[in-house]
Amino acid sequence: MSETTLLQVEELKQYFPIGKNRVVKAVDGISFSIRRGETFGLVGESGCGKSTTGRSVLGITKPTSGRILYDGEDIASFTKAQRMKFKKSAQMIFQDPYACLDPRMTISSIIKEGMEVHFRYSKKEADDRVRDLLDKVGLTEDYASRFPHELSGGQRQRIGIARALAVEPEFIVCDEPIAALDVSIQAQVVNLLMKVQEERGHAYLFISHDLSMVRHISDYIGVMYLGSLVETAVRDEIYSHPLHPYTKALFSAIPKPDPDMNWAKTRIHLEGEVPSPINTPEGCKFCARCPHATEQCRRETPQLRDMGAGHRVACHRIEEL
Amino acid sequence: MSRLLEVENLRVYFNTYAGQVKAVRGVSFGVEKGETLAMVGESGCGKSVTAKALMRLFERTSGEILPESKITFDGVDVMSLDKKALHAFRGTQIGMIFQDPMTSLDPTMSVGKQVGECLMIHEGIPMKEAVQRAVELLRMVEIPNPEERVKAYPHQLSGGMRQRIVIATALACHPKLLIADEPTTALDVTIQAQVLDLLRDLKERLGTAIILVTHDLGIVADFADRIQVMYAGMIVEEGTKQEIFKECDHPYTWALLRSIPAEGASKKQLYSLKGTPPDLLLDQKGCPFASRCEYCMPVCREYQPDFTQKSGTHRVACWLQHEKAPRVERPVGAGGEIR
Amino acid sequence: MENKNLKDEQFRIVGCDDVEGERLGRPQTTYWKDAWRRLRQNHLAMFAMVLLLVIIFLTIFGPAISGYSYEKMSADMNQTPSLKHWFGTDSLGRDLFARVWAGGRVSIIIGVVGAVITTVIGCIYGSISAFAGGRTDSVMMRIVEIISSIPYLIVVILLSLMLDDSGIGSILLALCIVGWCPTARLVRGQILQLANAEYVTAAKTLGVSNWKIITRHMLPNTMSVVIVNLTFRIPGYIFSESFLSYVGLGIKTPDTSWGMLAAGAQGSMFFYPYQLLFPALMIGLTMLSFTLFGDGLRDALDPKLRR
Numbered sequence: 001m002s003e004t005t006l007l008q009v010e011e012l013k014q015y016f017p018i019g020k021n022r023v024v025k026a027v028d029g030i031s032f033s034i035r036r037g038e039t040f041g042l043v044g045e046s047g048c049g050k051s052t053t054g055r056s057v058l059g060i061t062k063p064t065s066g067r068i069l070y071d072g073e074d075i076a077s078f079t080k081a082q083r084m085k086f087k088k089s090a091q092m093i094f095q096d097p098y099a100c101l102d103p104r105m106t107i108s109s110i111i112k113e114g115m116e117v118h119f120r121y122s123k124k125e126a127d128d129r130v131r132d133l134l135d136k137v138g139l140t141e142d143y144a145s146r147f148p149h150e151l152s153g154g155q156r157q158r159i160g161i162a163r164a165l166a167v168e169p170e171f172i173v174c175d176e177p178i179a180a181l182d183v184s185i186q187a188q189v190v191n192l193l194m195k196v197q198e199e200r201g202h203a204y205l206f207i208s209h210d211l212s213m214v215r216h217i218s219d220y221i222g223v224m225y226l227g228s229l230v231e232t233a234v235r236d237e238i239y240s241h242p243l244h245p246y247t248k249a250l251f252s253a254i255p256k257p258d259p260d261m262n263w264a265k266t267r268i269h270l271e272g273e274v275p276s277p278i279n280t281p282e283g284c285k286f287c288a289r290c291p292h293a294t295e296q297c298r299r300e301t302p303q304l305r306d307m308g309a310g311h312r313v314a315c316h317r318i319e320e321l
Numbered sequence: 322m323s324r325l326l327e328v329e330n331l332r333v334y335f336n337t338y339a340g341q342v343k344a345v346r347g348v349s350f351g352v353e354k355g356e357t358l359a360m361v362g363e364s365g366c367g368k369s370v371t372a373k374a375l376m377r378l379f380e381r382t383s384g385e386i387l388p389e390s391k392i393t394f395d396g397v398d399v400m401s402l403d404k405k406a407l408h409a410f411r412g413t414q415i416g417m418i419f420q421d422p423m424t425s426l427d428p429t430m431s432v433g434k435q436v437g438e439c440l441m442i443h444e445g446i447p448m449k450e451a452v453q454r455a456v457e458l459l460r461m462v463e464i465p466n467p468e469e470r471v472k473a474y475p476h477q478l479s480g481g482m483r484q485r486i487v488i489a490t491a492l493a494c495h496p497k498l499l500i501a502d503e504p505t506t507a508l509d510v511t512i513q514a515q516v517l518d519l520l521r522d523l524k525e526r527l528g529t530a531i532i533l534v535t536h537d538l539g540i541v542a543d544f545a546d547r548i549q550v551m552y553a554g555m556i557v558e559e560g561t562k563q564e565i566f567k568e569c570d571h572p573y574t575w576a577l578l579r580s581i582p583a584e585g586a587s588k589k590q591l592y593s594l595k596g597t598p599p600d601l602l603l604d605q606k607g608c609p610f611a612s613r614c615e616y617c618m619p620v621c622r623e624y625q626p627d628f629t630q631k632s633g634t635h636r637v638a639c640w641l642q643h644e645k646a647p648r649v650e651r652p653v654g655a656g657g658e659i660r
Numbered sequence: 661m662e663n664k665n666l667k668d669e670q671f672r673i674v675g676c677d678d679v680e681g682e683r684l685g686r687p688q689t690t691y692w693k694d695a696w697r698r699l700r701q702n703h704l705a706m707f708a709m710v711l712l713l714v715i716i717f718l719t720i721f722g723p724a725i726s727g728y729s730y731e732k733m734s735a736d737m738n739q740t741p742s743l744k745h746w747f748g749t750d751s752l753g754r755d756l757f758a759r760v761w762a763g764g765r766v767s768i769i770i771g772v773v774g775a776v777i778t779t780v781i782g783c784i785y786g787s788i789s790a791f792a793g794g795r796t797d798s799v800m801m802r803i804v805e806i807i808s809s810i811p812y813l814i815v816v817i818l819l820s821l822m823l824d825d826s827g828i829g830s831i832l833l834a835l836c837i838v839g840w841c842p843t844a845r846l847v848r849g850q851i852l853q854l855a856n857a858e859y860v861t862a863a864k865t866l867g868v869s870n871w872k873i874i875t876r877h878m879l880p881n882t883m884s885v886v887i888v889n890l891t892f893r894i895p896g897y898i899f900s901e902s903f904l905s906y907v908g909l910g911i912k913t914p915d916t917s918w919g920m921l922a923a924g925a926q927g928s929m930f931f932y933p934y935q936l937l938f939p940a941l942m943i944g945l946t947m948l949s950f951t952l953f954g955d956g957l958r959d960a961l962d963p964k965l966r967r
């Protein structure tokens with residue numbers, strides 16, 4: 001393991017049993033690593049297991065199997081003190097700006113919540129910290145005494161960021177932080193996330209289905225389909241040379257804001273819909289929709305293979321395509 | 322007048338505990354036969370309320386369409402329709418597709434009945450025949466095995482399939498106008514592409530006019546003929562697709578185009594508007610966009626700008642168009658690239 | 661564009677400053693202030709509240725105002741309402757005005773205390789069940805189901821036979837033994853729902869202790885539901901008490917309650933209808949007011965309705 005690796009996920013599996021003999025394979029054996037100060041973008045369609053991955057990585061749900069190493073230590077075998085340290089070091093920003101703040105608490109007590117656990121501030125120090133944090137996320141100190149319902153979605157999301165930053169974390173999982181926001185507000189939040197990363201140098205796991213925003217913020221990108229990681233690469237590499245047939249189709253399905261482009265003609269038409277993640281069979285997860293699927297794809301599960309320069313793809317037929 | 326739909330000075334207010342929310346504040350526009358008009362803007366800008374008001378969907382709720390509003394559809398004054406006529410009007414003249422396909426379908430009714438219901442009510446055909454027609458409609462929206470699927474219930478279908486059912490229901494009585502309110506927002510990108518392909522295909526085949534309400538400029542660029550940009554309950558700019566994407570003149574349109582992340586320009590700060598949209602409870606003095614506009618002038622805070630007609634199809638409401646205003650270079654280039 | 665005599669200096673670009681777009685347009689409110697404001701706008705609920713306050717005031721001071729003792733008999737038997745006896749007198753010559761309010765005291769105390777006790781028990785039981793989860797949770801919930809399947813009338817009859825004393829205490833005991841079950845279910849459901857709320861997950865990732873999560877997030881957010889539930893249960897208890905007293909299982913003389921008064925007046929209903937009218941009216945008015953007030957409170961406290 002290299003010096004700079006902060007988080008390493010090895011063969012993570014997260015199954016949820018539903019009734020007899022039925023298992024939802026939300027995450028089915030994925031591996032990736034995130035270096036310090038780096039942003040790893042996890043993209044995929046709804047139900048592909050990207051949010052579940054984010055929760056497992058923070059220890060919110062206990063994985064069915066696989067290891068999650070944080071700073072070289074397995075988070076499953078943490079001592080109590082180590083767990084507290086981890087909770088200070090790894091934070092989360094949520095999707096729904098309405099559900100992620102307690103409606104009965106003032107903004108100031110929401111931001112202070114984590115500080116009270118991990119730092120011993122006097123009341124004045126804590127108030128100063130709140131003011132600094134509000135300032136950092138672009139809000140005035142008038143907001144400290146307000147309640148969440150008085151704020152707009154974008155403002156709430158910034159409070160969510162301030163709450164996470166309050167404990168000075170090294171690693172933040174951003175679970176669809178912009179999905180519920182308007183375009184102009186999305187840009188505000190993404191800018192803020194990039195700005196604080198520049199200042200404090202923490203790492204992000206940025207989970208989103210918005211491919212253009214992920215491209216903008218990430219250094220490294222992983223594409224998930226039905227619980228599996230089908231392709232990972234450095235950002236520019238994956239956008240300019242997507243190799244996996246799913247990645248190609250996914251990227252070409254984004255409508256481009258260009259009135260002259262005949263998008264309907266140029267894009268790859270993908271038939272059908274994402275199958276259910278219940279009791280998925282062996283073989284490539286994508287083979288039911290893949291135009292290039294063969295007998296081998298239906299039998300054997302493809303492993304991620306390095307195609308050079310850290311570009312890893314899970315596809316049997318990658319050489320031929 | 323050959324226009325299919327003509328809206329003049331539409332005002333929709335909502336009465337809430339906190340006071341009157343002025344959601345739509347004097348909107349005038351028209352739709353030609355067979356064209357696609359896109360309404361874009363952020364949430365709360367009144368785009369969705371405007372679309373729903375065309376069918377007077379707010380009756381008996383807290384919403385109120387003010388009496389000075391005029392809606393003329395195919396020569397019919399919609400505001401003066403009585404209850405019965407309005408009911409017939411909604412079913413046969415305008416179809417509607419909502420954002421969430423699950424909530425717009427009745428979970429206790431089979432797909433066939435749901436699609437056929439409109440035909441039974443408005444064309445008075447018996448149920449058996451209506452279900453037969455429903456099979457045809459399902460085939461039209463490219464649902465595989467329509468004979469089997471008419472018996473299915475909504476929860477047995479996936480999101481994309483459900484949205485196809487909603488489209489089939491909306492088109493059952495051959496409406497002249499289809500209102501699509503964020504039709505693909507709840508869907509994944511690959512499914513969104515399929516649904517958009519279907520809508521485009523149907524539009525060409527049936528010649529239905531479409532009002533597309535969306536916040537996604539990518540969809541607009543692909544799908545619309547004309548675009549209407551809305552902000553805080555008003556139209557700020559209107560024009561053809563080319564005019565809005567390439568020759569737009571309103572700072573808000575500029576901001577919308579500039580906040581799309583450009584390809585290749587990664588890890589740089591994105592262009593973003595400051596602040597949040599105005600509180601619609603408050604009365605508006607001057608231009609609604611003034612408090613967030615980087616080109617704001619003292620006059621913008623005093624008076625609301627009138628429309629300046631840039632071409633036959635292109636109009637913009639901004640004081641920068643005034644002869645005394647300084648010339649501002651358009652910060653958005655062709656294709657929406659950032660300069 | 662029409663000319664409005666606009667001056668040149670009105671056309672210079674000043675832009676906007678950073679904070680301006682973030683200005684808070686509305687005055688500051690707290691949760692309870694906001695709820696109170698919304699409650700005040702509900703005229704029916706406010707009317708019910710005023711009526712309740714009047715009734716409560718009279719149950720406290722009513723007997724004193726009348727100038728008669730509620731248990732003292734006199735020769736003026738079965739008098740119709742008059743200036744001397746506002747609500748008339750009963751068959752033993754006792755002043756009905758004094759008796760109605762003295763009886764109201766018992767009824768309202770049983771209603772309020774009963775509802776409060778069952779709510780507290782229900783809250784504690786429900787939250788323990790929700791937090792314990794797993795097996796404990798299912799065992800505790802089965803117990804609730806068993807208890808609530810016993811008809812409370814049987815419990816009351818058994819208790820009154822066993823205790824051989826019919827005061828406020830034994831009636832309360834009988835009502836509370838089965839009464840806490842619905843509240844326990846409600847609170848458990850509420851807490852299970854909150855346990856999945858994103859802000860609780862956020863608190864967990866911040867390392868906030870379980871105890872603090874309960875006291876800071878769970879309880880305050882369950883509060884409004886519990887309070888509304890409480891106001892809805894009070895009329896139920898008042899009615900139960902009246903019913904039990906009416907069938908002779910509740911309060912015994914010389915104490916009185918609205919149910920007792922109604923029961924006593926029943927025999928001579930055709931001759932002296934006013935003797936039945938007043939206690940029945942009070943039962944009806946109080947129950948209606950509590951229900952209307954609870955309705956208003958629910959609307960006022962519902963965060964989904966706020967704007």
